[in-house]
Amino acid sequence: MRLYNTLTRCEELFTPQRGRQVRMYTCGLTVYAHGHIGNFRTFVCLDVLRRALKYLEGYDVRQVMNYTDVDDRTIVESRKVGLPLREYTDQYISAFQDDVARLGLESVEETPRATDEANLRAMTEMIQALEKNGHTYRSDGSIYFKISTLPQYGLLARLDHDGIKPGARVDSDRYGKEDARDFVLWKATQPGEPTWDFGIGPGRPGWHIECSAMALRLLGGPPIDIHAGGVDLVFPHHENEIAQSEGANSAQFSRFWVHVEHLLMDKGEKMSKSVGNVFTVRDVLEKGHRASALRYVLLSVHYRKQLKFTWDSLAQADEALTRVMDCLxxxxxVTRPGAQPEVAKKVETARRGFAEMLAADLNTPGALGVMFELVRAVNAAIDAGEIGTTDVAEVRNAFEYFDRVLGVISVRRTDDSAPPVPVDEIERLLGERKAARSRRDFAEADRIRDELVERGIALEDSAGGTRWKRK
RNA sequence: GGCGCCGUCGCCAAGUGGUAAGGCAGAGGUCUGCAAAACCUCCAUCCCCGGUUCAAAUCCGGGCGGCGCCUCCA
Known part of the structure; x- marks a missing residue:
């Protein structure tokens, strides 16, 4: 498959370095609060990347997604509520897992936490290697990375080495840095803050070191195949990860860098606490939207373009998915036995088109378009009676094939598995309505239908009987 | 100030040199007790101005407009 690589600013043919296994690291959530839908745009897109590599390309994927469970924000927030850091972050890890399940993300192979001892030890070792290689200095008990010691610093972000021009925000003297662009590897213990000491002095990890260390520890050393995250991580986070890893190992850190663009709120602004436009997955669900509609919206724009999120887009997505579910x-x-060659041809074309779309740098909107072309073709074939039960099985297979990657149909099924009216009650009312209709008591039949609609159940009459679905 | 992205039908969105996918919404028709669903038909020349080319939404230049990054950030 072709993937855009931020490192080269080009689309490149992706193949794993070691056999059939793709070793991928994706930057996860800082667990100081609930993840918002912008975070989940990244996670859903990367879930689709993972699935495409597995199910379309046939690779074995080993994915690591971390939890940043120690940083300024987690420390500050846990203090506010008077909980130990670990206990505080546990809540948000658990909430994140709930959201992941609702949105139908596949579970990844490893979800390390920065504060797990094995990881802190790996970070310590990496910092020791950096010290040995002359890339660090100490100041007031903290250890810093000296970027002037690494010629390739700035390659990923295409930074001008002369650096920071007026207008850029520079946080120059918060710690004793020699150069504003240097960054902290290990922060000296502050009063009342959690602290660890595995051989480089007491303190806590800087933000960037955890990802470098955990990626290499859990993915078997450099270079890993893919490192991914949101665009805002390109600089400084990923640039610094490269510096740490390459300064410690003198080997390329990651072959591919994949970055997902931002989700913007309706007026085109980034979500931020100060504007008050931050929405979490549970906010969306509490407004009565389906998780499947949210997943669909997040995939309806190419991952390298900004996605302007509107509440109306959720409704549109829901309608679109309804169309697929109705077709299914x-x-x-269909009762006619056998197969019709025309249908088989359409199915084959759709399967091929679908795979081609995703192989072209993960073109999910294009892939959705291919899926809907098959919906239309199938509907037309059903109306014309030109489809047999053998075809039906193949059509179903095709949609399963699409959904193994897109995951919207299965999430929709989960969304609708608990209808707002108990199934046995629906069945009972349908029976009553059928009796009313057969005695041509349409007033009563309509009353029952209206009642169900009122309660969120839509009915569809056809020659074969009445079908119900959640609205 | 530096680096980069984007501007396609009322809304969302593919397409990046060969004459505009798909979804939502809308109009007319078929079907239906009515409705819903479905099907058929209709609905854009791609922000503006130049240029290159046999051919441009797609390439180049210049505008106008929107957004991101430049150490909190998915």
């Missing part, structure tokens, strides 16, 4: 349900009405 209609397949049940």
């Amino acid at each position: 349900a209609r397949l049940d009405t």
Whole structure:
């Protein structure tokens, strides 16, 4: 598959370095609060990347996604509520896992926490290697990375080495840095802050070191195949990760860098606490939207373009998905045995088109378009009676094939597995309505239908009987 | 100030040199007790101005507009 690599600013043909296994690291959440839908745009897109590599390309994927469970924010927030750091972050890890499940993300192979001892030890070792290689200095008990010691610093972000021009925000003297662009590897213990000491003095990790250390520890050393995250991580986070890893190992850190663009709120602004436009997954669900609609919206724009999120887009996505679900349900009405060559051809074309779209730098909107072309073709074939039960099986297979990567249909099924009216009650009311209709008591039949609609259940009559679905 | 992205139908969105996918919404028709669903038909020449080319939404230059990054950030 072709993937855009931030490192080269080009689309490149991706193949793993070691056999059939793709070793991928994705920057996860800082667990000081609930993840918002912008965070989840990144996670959902990377979930699709993972699935495409597995199910379309046939690779074995080993993915690591971290939890940053120690940083300024986690420390500050845990203090505010008077909980130990670990206990505080536990809550948000658990909440994150709930959201992940609702949005149908596949579980990844490893989800390390920065404060796990094995990881802190790995960070310590990396910092020791950096010290040995002359890339660091100490100041007031903290250890810094000296970027002037690494010629390739700035390659990923395409930084001008002469650096920071007027207008840039520079936080120059918070700690004793020699150069504003140097960054901290290990922060000296502050009063009342959590602290660890595995051989480089008491303190806590800087933000960037955890990812370098955990990626290499859990993915078997450099270079890893893919490192991914949101665009805002390009600089400084990923640039600094490269510096740490390459300064310690003298080997390329990651072959591919994949960055997902931002989700912007309706007026085109980034979500931020100060503007008050931060929405979490649970906020969206509490407004009555389906998780599947959110997943669909997040995939409806190419991952390298900014996505302007609107509440209306959720409604549009929900309608679109309904169309797919209706088509799938209609397949049940086919009774004619055998196969029609035209259908098989359409299915084959769709499968091929779908795979081609995703192989072209993960073109999810294009892939959705291919899926809908098949929906139309199948609907037309059903209406014309030119489809047999053998075809139906193949059509179903095709949609399963699409959904193994997109994951929207399965999430929709989960969304609708608990309808707002108990299934046995629906069945009972349908029975009553059928009786009313057969005695041509349409007033009563309509009353029952209206009642169900009122309660969130839509009915569809057809020659074969009445079908119900969640609205 | 530096680096970069984007501007395609009412809304969302693919397409990056060969004459505009798809979804939502809308109009007309078929079907239906009515409705819903479905099907058929209709609905854009791609922000503006130049240029290159047999051919440009796609390449180049210049505008106008929107956004991101430049150490909190998915």
